[in-house]
Each structure stands twice: as C-alpha cells, then as structure tokens.
Amino acid sequence: MKASNLFIAFLCFCFVQCKQSNEQHLHSQNDSIANHLKSKTTDACVVPMTKADSARYISHAITVMGEVERNLTLNVDSLKKMHTKTIEHFKVVCQSGATMKENATCKGVLLKDILEKAVIKQSGHKDRNFYIVARASDNYKATFSWAELFNNPTGENVYVLFEENGKPIKEQGEMILICQNDIKTGPRHVYWLNQIEVKRVE
Ligand SMILES: Nc1nc2c(c(=O)[nH]1)N[C@H]1C(S)=C(S)[C@@H](COP(=O)(O)O)O[C@H]1N2
C-alpha cells in the first residue's frame, strides 16, 4: 500500500472514532437530561395527597405580624366585615403554563386594606423598604414588596379571598391569597393561608 493511501485510511479511522465518541457523549448527555427531568417530577405542581392529609392543612385564621403596630388575627367573619370586592373570571395558571383552576367569581379583601389596618411601622416617608410574606400552613409562601402594594397598580390586585363561586373555600381553605395581575397566577396563589408577615429590609 502506498504511503498516501495509508494516510487516507488513517484519517478515515480517526473520523469514525471521533464520530463514535461524539455519539457516546450525546447519549450520556441525553441520559443525564432524562434523569434530571425524572428527578424534577418530584417537584411537580400538584403533589398527590389524600383528602385526610390535605384536611390537616386547612387554616381557619391568619395572623398579621412582624413590623406592624397592631398584630391581627383574621378569619372569614372578620374579613366579611371589611371592604370586600368580587373578582370575576379568575384563572390559576401554573408556572408550567397549565391552567389549574378557573373561578367564575371570588370574593375577598385587598391585602393593602389588611396592612393598613395593622399599620406598618414606618419611621418616616423614606422608611419604605419592607417585604410582605404570605405563608400557608404547609410553608408555601409568596412575597410582595411594599412598593408594589402601595405605589403600583398591583396593590389593587392582591386579595385575600374567602369565597369562590359563591361558596366558602373548603379543601384549600379557608382563605387564599391571590395576585390577579401576575402573568402566571399559580406561584402567588397561596391556599391554606395562615400568616402575613411584614419584614424590614436590613
Ligand atoms: N399552600 C400552598 N399553596 C399553593 C401551592 C402549594 O403547594 N401549597 N402550590 C402552588 C402552585 S405551584 C400552583 S400552580 C397553584 C395551583 O393551584 P390549584 O391547587 O388550585 O390547582 O397553587 C399554588 N399555591
């Protein structure tokens, strides 16, 4: 065999080897993505739960605490005594894009009104770096900033609901916090709501 033919044969051999190792690399990459996705399913939106287990999380009251002048304990009855509003066509959309729930109507009180009742401890008009954490009995939480509630249209869209489609909230009860103008409404839809905490940014 001529030296040039030998050289071409060597190049072909290298090409095949390289292709095989690339394919192997791609395979192992796909496997690791598949494994990653598999591990992600435990992070699914709806974790299957028995009715009895879910009933243990139902909350009958919410406490408003933290950087406030007045700690409050609110239940459905106390919310009904406040200024209430009916929201129409509210859709809960998960971060994944899946529609989880659609309410024709729901009734609630603005979070802003609740915080105005508790009175945030502000020392002056420049003291406005607070964040508000809405927490549920399963420790699911959503966070709002002082500015988005008190100096932004979002403030008119954050509610604590106590009624859905004309009925009290049962399985996800008894109060749910929502933010109507979020792009995906699932993340800041807090059911089993039991605490609203005001924190100051240090
Ligand atoms: N307390 C509590 N609220 C929660 C959750 C949760 O696990 N616990 N899941 C959230 C997620 S990821 C979504 S998409 C919506 C789902 O709403 P649904 O349970 O009404 O379908 O609720 C949100 N609120």
Ligand SMILES: [Mo]
């Ligand atoms: Mo979700």
